[in-house]
Amino acid sequence: MTKFYGFSRTDGTAGIRNHTLIISATRASHVLATQISRYVAGTKCFVPGDEDGRSTKDRETISRVMIGLGCNPNVGAVLVVSNKEHGGYPEFNPQRLADAIVQTGKPVDVIILDKAGGLYTALGEGIKKARRLVREASYARRSLLDIGKLTVGVKCGISDATSGIAGNPPVGYFLDRVIENGGTAFFSETTEVIGAEHLLVDRFVSEHEKQKFLSAVQRVEEEARATGEDIRTINPIPANIEAGLSTLEEKSLGAIAKAGHASIQGVIDYAQRPQTPGLYFMDSWMSSTSLFLGYAAAGACLVVFQMGGEGLPVYEPAMPSIATGFVSPILYTTGNPRTYEKAENEMDFNAGGIITSGETVQDVGNRLLHHILEIASGTMTKAETMDYQDQVEVYLTGPCL
Amino acid sequence: MDNKRAIFLDENDNVANLTDTIHAGEIVTLNGPGQQGNTITAIEDIPFGFKIAIKDIPNGSNILKYGQPMGVASKDIPRGCLVHVHNIEGARGRGDRREQS
Numbered sequence: 001m002t003k004f005y006g007f008s009r010t011d012g013t014a015g016i017r018n019h020t021l022i023i024s025a026t027r028a029s030h031v032l033a034t035q036i037s038r039y040v041a042g043t044k045c046f047v048p049g050d051e052d053g054r055s056t057k058d059r060e061t062i063s064r065v066m067i068g069l070g071c072n073p074n075v076g077a078v079l080v081v082s083n084k085e086h087g088g089y090p091e092f093n094p095q096r097l098a099d100a101i102v103q104t105g106k107p108v109d110v111i112i113l114d115k116a117g118g119l120y121t122a123l124g125e126g127i128k129k130a131r132r133l134v135r136e137a138s139y140a141r142r143s144l145l146d147i148g149k150l151t152v153g154v155k156c157g158i159s160d161a162t163s164g165i166a167g168n169p170p171v172g173y174f175l176d177r178v179i180e181n182g183g184t185a186f187f188s189e190t191t192e193v194i195g196a197e198h199l200l201v202d203r204f205v206s207e208h209e210k211q212k213f214l215s216a217v218q219r220v221e222e223e224a225r226a227t228g229e230d231i232r233t234i235n236p237i238p239a240n241i242e243a244g245l246s247t248l249e250e251k252s253l254g255a256i257a258k259a260g261h262a263s264i265q266g267v268i269d270y271a272q273r274p275q276t277p278g279l280y281f282m283d284s285w286m287s288s289t290s291l292f293l294g295y296a297a298a299g300a301c302l303v304v305f306q307m308g309g310e311g312l313p314v315y316e317p318a319m320p321s322i323a324t325g326f327v328s329p330i331l332y333t334t335g336n337p338r339t340y341e342k343a344e345n346e347m348d349f350n351a352g353g354i355i356t357s358g359e360t361v362q363d364v365g366n367r368l369l370h371h372i373l374e375i376a377s378g379t380m381t382k383a384e385t386m387d388y389q390d391q392v393e394v395y396l397t398g399p400c401l
Numbered sequence: 402m403d404n405k406r407a408i409f410l411d412e413n414d415n416v417a418n419l420t421d422t423i424h425a426g427e428i429v430t431l432n433g434p435g436q437q438g439n440t441i442t443a444i445e446d447i448p449f450g451f452k453i454a455i456k457d458i459p460n461g462s463n464i465l466k467y468g469q470p471m472g473v474a475s476k477d478i479p480r481g482c483l484v485h486v487h488n489i490e491g492a493r494g495r496g497d498r499r500e501q502s
Contacts, residue, residue: 161451165408165410165418194493228497243450244418244451246471247489247491247493248493249493253467355408356420358432
């Protein structure tokens with residue numbers, strides 16, 4: 001059985017949650033946006049960092065994240081919040097954001113501080129609008145959908161020796177099943193492809209995409225060399241080295257196992273939604289404060305964090321990310337039986353049987369797949385049970401001017 | 402199950418990962434293609450998850466894992482030794498090396 005109960009959205013995408021998203025169109029409107037969100041159940045509030053003095057490319061990235069989150073299938077309704085009706089950078093014009101999101105067919109509204117006549121009237125009107133949106137979104141119903149309707153993003157973290165042997169391979173198996181059923185999946189972390197790119201390169205479906213990929217990896221390696229430092233002082237991170245990973249290549253070779261074996265349709269930019277289904281490489285920084293946000297903006301309804309964890313502090317650690325997928329829940333899995341024991345309150349899945357009892361990747365991968373179908377159908381991930389608005393960062397590359 | 406184990410995935414690998422912490426003089430059983438069930442005596446202490454050399458690795462030769470090069474030995478590494486940052490050099494991303502091509 002490879003089906004789940006999901007929200008079939010008007011635009012053909014499938015959601016596994018039904019949030020109402022409040023978007024602060026600029027940093028300046030964060031007070032209005034967050035205070036509306038406080039009063040209205042079922043809302044999540046996205047506030048960008050400061051957009052002032054940023055390059056066009058970076059402003060477009062921030063705008064793309066906002067629109068992408070609004071369009072995400074886990075979002076049932078959207079309220080765009082701004083201080084000003086006119087002026088400001090065009091990328092953050094509230095009506096422009098709303099117009100892009102309303103294409104999906106979901107209910108969208110806008111509240112603007114100066115148009116409403118000041119903070120206090122805007123707050124009252126904004127709460128009224130948000131309450132209406134939340135209630136409208138709550139008419140959505142789950143129906144039985146095929147696994148191929150899923151879009152997922154995967155990342156590995158706090159890597160140790162188990163990541164490449166037991167943690168990532170079942171994730172790769174799961175991705176293969178999603179892709180072969182017509183779904184979409186993302187993997188990323190361009191730095192951690194260095195040393196393993198020759199194993200990925202021939203999986204790209206076109207020469208053009210292959211060259212994009214190689215250029216992305218080359219660019220990152222040059223950035224690393226330009227620091228004048230041995231990249232081993234940066235990545236692998238100290239937690240990796242303390243856990244026994246010795247070189248970036250070793251980490252990368254273990255990391256790519258999470259991408260399974262499917263053909264790779266192409267390279268997408270950070271937070272860029274692909275036009276067709278399939279497996280994509282997102283060219284991005286690996287930090288979980290920004291990558292899961294990028295996956296959600298690109299349409300992922302679930303994000304998977306495979307954790308080695310040997311570098312975690314002792315018993316009952318706190319996870320580095322609770323809700324950085326913002327509208328998309330994080331599922332934690334590990335192939336390290338010691339990590340599962342230490343962090344059982346946070347770990348959704350234990351793939352450690354590959355190490356302790358010689359279980360096959362296929363058996364463990366199937367168990368993971370079925371657990372993910374439960375999560376997709378409404379079972380909460382462990383991370384979701386923490387009521388927490390996680391810190392997120394948009395991955396920006398430009399100068400601050 | 403008393404025996405300490407080390408896992409490797411490709412018959413060309415010259416390192417394996419410990420799935421138990423091991424002390425100098427203890428015996429490790431290998432799990433992997435071409436050496437399944439073979440044993441090695443650890444020359445030094447090796448923690449869980451770290452690597453043991455399963456063949457002699459000469460200075461300057463590739464460390465092979467998953468059948469792929471993952472670095473270069475910076476010293477001669479006898480079979481049974483710990484293999485980690487003190488005796489491997491990464492080949493990639495070396496901004497500290499001016500003559501990198």
